[in-house]
Amino acid sequence: xxxxxxxxxxxxxxxxxxxxxxxxxxxxxxxxxxxxxxxxxxxxxxxxxxxxxxxxxxxxxxxxxxxxxxxxxxxxxxxxxxxxxxxxxxxxxxxxxxxxxxxxxxxxxx
Numbered sequence: 001x002x003x004x005x006x007x008x009x010x011x012x013x014x015x016x017x018x019x020x021x022x023x024x025x026x027x028x029x030x031x032x033x034x035x036x037x038x039x040x041x042x043x044x045x046x047x048x049x050x051x052x053x054x055x056x057x058x059x060x061x062x063x064x065x066x067x068x069x070x071x072x073x074x075x076x077x078x079x080x081x082x083x084x085x086x087x088x089x090x091x092x093x094x095x096x097x098x099x100x101x102x103x104x105x106x107x108x109x110x
Contacts (some may be wrong), residue, residue: 007063010070025066033059 011026037052037059044051 007066010067022066025062029059029062029066033062 007029011022032055036055040048040052040055
């Protein structure tokens with residue numbers, strides 16, 4: 001239940017907007033990881049325990065894929081691309097408005 005509560009909190013904290021892929025993943029996670037195992041255990045009994053366990057593991061894998069997919073990891077490549085975009089934009093602004101604006105647009109160097 002704690003995992004389900006954490007999953008619900010992550011889904012609610014998601015930025016607003018109609019993201020059908022994320023909602024489909026949420027539905028699949030709840031259906032496969034929670035509803036299917038409970039249904040199998042309650043109706044099939046001990047012969048269905050293997051199916052319930054596999055469905056629970058698949059649901060957990062979907063939950064982890066959702067969690068790690070939502071992380072914003074800053075890698076050196078990502079950082080360089082961001083820095084290049086900032087400098088390219090600043091140089092474009094300077095070419096249009098003049099060099100005095102370029103110094104104000106560029107971030108300080110470490």
